Amino acid sequence: MDTLNQVKQSILTPFGMQEKDIDQIMDSMLSVSADYADIYFQSTHFESWSLEAGIIKEGSHSIEQGAGVRVVSGDKTGFAYSDRIELSVLLEAANNVKAIARQGQNAQNNLKKTSNWKSYYESVNPLKSLADQEKIDLLRRVDIETRKLDNRIEEVMVSLVGVHEKVLIANQDGSLVADIRPLTRMNVTVILEENGRREQGSMGGGARKDYSYFLDQDKAVEYGKEAVRQAIVNLEAIDAPAGNMTVVLGPGWPGILLHEAIGHGLEGDFNRKGTSAFSHMMGKRVASELCTVVDDGTLEGRRGSLNIDDEGMPTEKTILIEKGILKGYMQDRLNARLMGVQPTGNGRRESYAHLPMPRMTNTYMLPGSHDPSEIIKSVKKGLYAKNFGGGQVDITSGKFVFSASEAYLIEDGKITNSVKGATLIGNGPEVLTKVSMVGNDLELDAGVGTCGKEGQSVPVGVGQPTIKIDGLTVGGTSV
Amino acid sequence: MQNKEEINRLKNLVQDLLDESKKQGATSAEAGLSVDNGLSVTARLGEVETIEHHCDQGLGITVYIGKKKGSANTNDLSPNSIKETVKAACSIASFSNEDEFSGLPDKDSLAVEFPDLDRNHPWNLDAETAINLAVECEDSARSFDKEINNSEGATINSHQGIRVLGNSLGFLQGYQSTRHSMSCSVLGERDGEMQRDYWYSVSRKAEKLESATEIGTKAAERTIKRLGARSLSTRQCPVLYSSEVASGLIGSLIGAISGGSLYRKSSFLLDALGTKILPEFIHIHEQPHLKMALGSSVYDAEGVSTIARDIVKEGVLQGYVLSSYSARKLGMKNTGNAGGVHNLTVDSSTNDFFAMLKQLDTGLLVTELMGSGVNGVTGDYSRGASGFWVESGQIQYPVEEITIAGNLKDMYKNIVSVGNDVDYRGNIRTGSILIEQMAVAG
Numbered sequence: 051m052d053t054l055n056q057v058k059q060s061i062l063t064p065f066g067m068q069e070k071d072i073d074q075i076m077d078s079m080l081s082v083s084a085d086y087a088d089i090y091f092q093s094t095h096f097e098s099w100s101l102e103a104g105i106i107k108e109g110s111h112s113i114e115q116g117a118g119v120r121v122v123s124g125d126k127t128g129f130a131y132s133d134r135i136e137l138s139v140l141l142e143a144a145n146n147v148k149a150i151a152r153q154g155q156n157a158q159n160n161l162k163k164t165s166n167w168k169s170y171y172e173s174v175n176p177l178k179s180l181a182d183q184e185k186i187d188l189l190r191r192v193d194i195e196t197r198k199l200d201n202r203i204e205e206v207m208v209s210l211v212g213v214h215e216k217v218l219i220a221n222q223d224g225s226l227v228a229d230i231r232p233l234t235r236m237n238v239t240v241i242l243e244e245n246g247r248r249e250q251g252s253m254g255g256g257a258r259k260d261y262s263y264f265l266d267q268d269k270a271v272e273y274g275k276e277a278v279r280q281a282i283v284n285l286e287a288i289d290a291p292a293g294n295m296t297v298v299l300g301p302g303w304p305g306i307l308l309h310e311a312i313g314h315g316l317e318g319d320f321n322r323k324g325t326s327a328f329s330h331m332m333g334k335r336v337a338s339e340l341c342t343v344v345d346d347g348t349l350e351g352r353r354g355s356l357n358i359d360d361e362g363m364p365t366e367k368t369i370l371i372e373k374g375i376l377k378g379y380m381q382d383r384l385n386a387r388l389m390g391v392q393p394t395g396n397g398r399r400e401s402y403a404h405l406p407m408p409r410m411t412n413t414y415m416l417p418g419s420h421d422p423s424e425i426i427k428s429v430k431k432g433l434y435a436k437n438f439g440g441g442q443v444d445i446t447s448g449k450f451v452f453s454a455s456e457a458y459l460i461e462d463g464k465i466t467n468s469v470k471g472a473t474l475i476g477n478g479p480e481v482l483t484k485v486s487m488v489g490n491d492l493e494l495d496a497g498v499g500t501c502g503k504e505g506q507s508v509p510v511g512v513g514q515p516t517i518k519i520d521g522l523t524v525g526g527t528s529v
Numbered sequence: 530m531q532n533k534e535e536i537n538r539l540k541n542l543v544q545d546l547l548d549e550s551k552k553q554g555a556t557s558a559e560a561g562l563s564v565d566n567g568l569s570v571t572a573r574l575g576e577v578e579t580i581e582h583h584c585d586q587g588l589g590i591t592v593y594i595g596k597k598k599g600s601a602n603t604n605d606l607s608p609n610s611i612k613e614t615v616k617a618a619c620s621i622a623s624f625s626n627e628d629e630f631s632g633l634p635d636k637d638s639l640a641v642e643f644p645d646l647d648r649n650h651p652w653n654l655d656a657e658t659a660i661n662l663a664v665e666c667e668d669s670a671r672s673f674d675k676e677i678n679n680s681e682g683a684t685i686n687s688h689q690g691i692r693v694l695g696n697s698l699g700f701l702q703g704y705q706s707t708r709h710s711m712s713c714s715v716l717g718e719r720d721g722e723m724q725r726d727y728w729y730s731v732s733r734k735a736e737k738l739e740s741a742t743e744i745g746t747k748a749a750e751r752t753i754k755r756l757g758a759r760s761l762s763t764r765q766c767p768v769l770y771s772s773e774v775a776s777g778l779i780g781s782l783i784g785a786i787s788g789g790s791l792y793r794k795s796s797f798l799l800d801a802l803g804t805k806i807l808p809e810f811i812h813i814h815e816q817p818h819l820k821m822a823l824g825s826s827v828y829d830a831e832g833v834s835t836i837a838r839d840i841v842k843e844g845v846l847q848g849y850v851l852s853s854y855s856a857r858k859l860g861m862k863n864t865g866n867a868g869g870v871h872n873l874t875v876d877s878s879t880n881d882f883f884a885m886l887k888q889l890d891t892g893l894l895v896t897e898l899m900g901s902g903v904n905g906v907t908g909d910y911s912r913g914a915s916g917f918w919v920e921s922g923q924i925q926y927p928v929e930e931i932t933i934a935g936n937l938k939d940m941y942k943n944i945v946s947v948g949n950d951v952d953y954r955g956n957i958r959t960g961s962i963l964i965e966q967m968a969v970a971g
Contacts, residue, residue: 102793105626110600111617113610114587130582133604146582149656182624205793241795241906250795250906290911292934292970293763323573324679325716327723403585440901442913446716446725447758449930451900451913473902473911473932475970525902525911525932527968529765 053173057216057228061091061115065135072220074137078144079121080222082151086122086383088221090360091115091135092402094213097177101189101208118402119143122384123151131403167364170348170355171258173230176212179260185210188261188270192238196274200282204248205241206274210234212261219362227362233257233353233509235498236264238273242281251281252455255496256509257351280437280456283468290457290472290526296432297474297522298425298460302493303438305512308343308413309501310441310450311478312336316370316378317408317503318385318396320445327448327479328376336376337482340418343371345380347395347411353497354412354511361397361406368394370413371482382408400506410501414513418488422516425487427463433524434458434465435474448478473525481519489516536691536703539564542606543695546590549615550697555592555622557633557697559831562588562606565690568654572663573682575671580656583688592618596627633831634853636698638863640828640835647820648706650734652687659685662711662741669745670715676756677749681714681725687735700832708823709735713748719756726751731954733821751896754917758927761918761971767892767945768933768967769885771916772952774898775962779813781903781910781937782806783870783957786846788855790905797908797938798846805844807941810878813841817871824956830868838864840873875959877949885948885961887922893969894919895933908937914969931971940964 062068072089079087093115100107117140118131128150130143180188189208196206213233220226237254253276257263264270299307312328320326328336337343347356347365356365361383369377381389382397385408398409426434434457441452453473458465494513501510543560550558567583589602592615599621601614667683686709693703712729728747730739739747770778782798790796798806807813817835819825826835831853839847851859852867880888899913911934917924948960 099621105628106624107628107631108598108600108625109621110602111614111621112601113603113605113614113617116604126577127579129579130584132584133586143582147580150577150580182620186624205795207793241793243794248794248906250904290934292932292968294971323681325681325723325725403583405579405581442899442901444725444899446723447755447915447929449899449913449915451902451932453900453902453911470907470909471902471904471911472934473900473913475899475913475930475932477930523760523930523932523970525913525934525968525970527911527934527936529763529968529970 053230054228057218057230060216061093061135061218067135067137071137072226075119075140075144076220076222078141079119079148082148084121084123084151085387086222087120088219088361089117089119090402091117091218092215094215095177096213098209098211099185099189101193103205104193106186106189116402119147120405121147121151125388126150127405129405167357168348169357171232171351174232174260175214176232176234176260177214179262185261188264192270192274195271196238196240196278199275199278200242202242202244203240203278204243207239209237217360219360221362225362227358229357231258232260234259234261234263236270236273238277240277240281242285244285247285249281249284251277251279251284253277253280254498256353257497258353258355259351283456287468287470289528290469291433291524292526292529294521294523296429297519297524298429298432298434299514299517299519300434300436301489301491301516302513303495304435305414305495305514306438306441306452308415308514309410309510309512310443310452311476311481312343312370313410313413314443315445315448315478316380318379318381318389319408321379322385322389326445331376331479334376335374336479337371337374338485339374340488341371341374341482341485342416343413344369344416345396345410345413349412352412352494352511353499353509354410356411359395359397360399363393363395363397365395365411380408380410382406398508400508404506407503409503409508410510412494412511412513414492414494415515415517417490417492417515420487420489422489422491425489425516425518426460426465428487428518429460430462432460434460443478449475450478451475469526475523475525481522484520485517486520487518491515532705536693536705539691539693540695540701540703542588543693544701546588546611546615547695547697549611550590550592553615553619554594555619556594558590558592559633559696560588560590562693563690565688567686567688568656568659569684569686570656570659570663571682571684572660572667573680575664575668577660578682588614590615590618592622593632594619594622596629596631597622597625598628598631599625630854630857633696633698634833634863638833639698639700640832643702643827644818646818646825646827648704648733648825650707651689652707652709652735654687666711666713666741666745669742670713670749673746673749674753676717676719676753677715678718679716683713683745686710694832696832702828702832707733709738711738711741711744713745715748715752717752717756722756724752724755724758726755731823733823755927758915758929760930761928761969763970765966765968767889768964769889769892769894770962771894771896772948772950772959772961774895775959776952776955776957777898778962779873779875779957779959782941783850783873784905786849788849788851788859791849792855792858795906797906801846802849804846806846807841807844808944809844811841811844811944811947812839812876813873814839815870815873819872822872824872826871829865833863833865833867835865835871870956873957875947877947877951877960880946880948882948882950882961885946885963886919888946889919889963890922891920893928894924910935910937910940931969933967933969935967940967
């Protein structure tokens, strides 16, 4: 059975709804002058398992479904949703949102089925990909293998999460499209103690794949090893330096720099409204010519990938910055229409109960020509940051932060002492202009990213090669 | 007015869940249910931008088979879904391990008296009125100063809901509550540099919200004050946390004395009970029964009575923040804090904000913090900041793109003073907090 029929059968049929009911709701919404209208049906099955103190402590399971209806007129949006997928309820919701439309062109309702896009992940159900017993055996094995690694380990926590999401999107431009989106995530956290000093290490990964992803090359056990390695490094860390200095960022997850420093600032809504530090900078230099940055929702099985976005648009690989020049914004339908450009497949929403807006997918920098060791060698005094926690940006002032969780001093071209975690702060439109070397070692992150915007969380990916930034403020305590 | 009929209908659903759990083999169970309705309206540049009608419901069940635990939740309240949800929870419990510390709270710790905490004040708000209010709020921000040249809009939110909690020890309670808010965020520009700031007001009762004009004006004032911000050179100096950000400092302290961090030994305040963690003049107490307050509750997330108590007295830690599980794990008494603390108040000095500035003398006033650079295991602290440079008690100029760093253990001990400019909008109520010295990097 194709995806569309499969999703219709699991979202509409159990609640006694049919395709003609969707037509009726759409007709009702389009009885006023609207530029755009859509109905978003979603069903999400979620489970989590957690191990702590050597035992499977708890698990949880969740089933949620619902539908959101939206009418857009000019730059005005009316929105309502319900967790009851019933014709009468959704007609009432449609009636409520119509009030927003007082102007705009009359859109045509002409529902037809399209399924014309590539697929970047399989429509599998991760929750069924292992028996429950196999899931907890996996957690136990990770616990046992991790504890063997070091006798200073005080605590090991392991978690496993799986999501099976189905969406069905009808809109007035004549399409009814569906997507089945698997998502899995695993995490290992360890606490080590030595001479009264305690440190934590944490590593995880995930993908739009089923649980076999964690068994492949024994990734799950590798997460444990990596968590222990990080905790040991932290046990030896000295105070981080404070002040402006040369910073080398390692490959992979440090790409959170791109997400915070430029990614959010290049989302269409902020630029249409002129609230971003990057507003009106299209075609201008915002990075050194070594930098080419893309947002790519089409990577096979990645956490940030989507076959179609939450407005039914196929995802794309969008060039944001090419050789240092700002080339493109990320768009949803509303902002693309108002800015007179094409949508880029970046219209995303946390769930049926949230409005879509332009969001990142997988954001990364293309590789350059330098060997990473050359980059380190070129630094007389600076910081090498290998791993990070979260970040944040003020899109208007352009100021952004991201917090290093594993970092080292660079002295005379060599990596020396590890230093305690520290926040790095910079200015988005400026930081990439200071990139003076880009490595040939592009890596994407392990699949752990979650991005928050206006209270909505969505899974994302980041990546980059090793890069050298000539001057970034490091927030240590050692003044 | 409590809608008794609807509360009773939902109580019956919770009882159905508990009964079904027993039928499916659970030895004990706890169930919760919530419904929430709301309206959210945003106006931008003088016109409505979005109207959102919110309507959420959800139920959750935790079952115990002996000392084995499983949870499940759904937003489908149909009888069939209830059966399936209980089944899922029981299935998970059957795969989890015996945990001698797990289970429902002790029966004698459950709340038995249920005073009205005055949490329910529905706002009869239609979209048209909300739009007008939002426009008025944004207008007063936009007309405040000619340097205010753009806006993220003003938003009115009004929510009302019912929460019901029950367990197989016979606890079954429900209540109705409301929450309304108004916020505004505007941009200013000077010499090509843009800044944005915001203000908001939140209350259980619409009449208690600051006026639309006040909120708009404050948002604009705050934005204008940030224009012309520069960085600072790297230095050590005293730091004054304004009351909006000071609550975060106390939040980190609560995280460190919470059961989960303590039994996992992932806290920088292990074994701190009875020891001096703050200067002698600091008292922090929990006031769960304040009328109309946002954090008020008669019972916690497990139905356990909440208690008015001192958490810190004369700088000495008096108690931890525990649920029934973490209390058993630590061999201590439950403190009624499953789900968190309820209206935490830090006693203030007689200093108002200006007296605090005077006491700061020369140093950094922080009004916004960025990022998540707080390590709960070690207390190491490093965050992005913006605010103002102060000399001789007078604000000199706005600053940004700097970090402030230290270790929370030292920062707490080096608190010099707490102002009486208390921010009442959150669950942690404190005035501005002055810290003797921190590392500032720029």
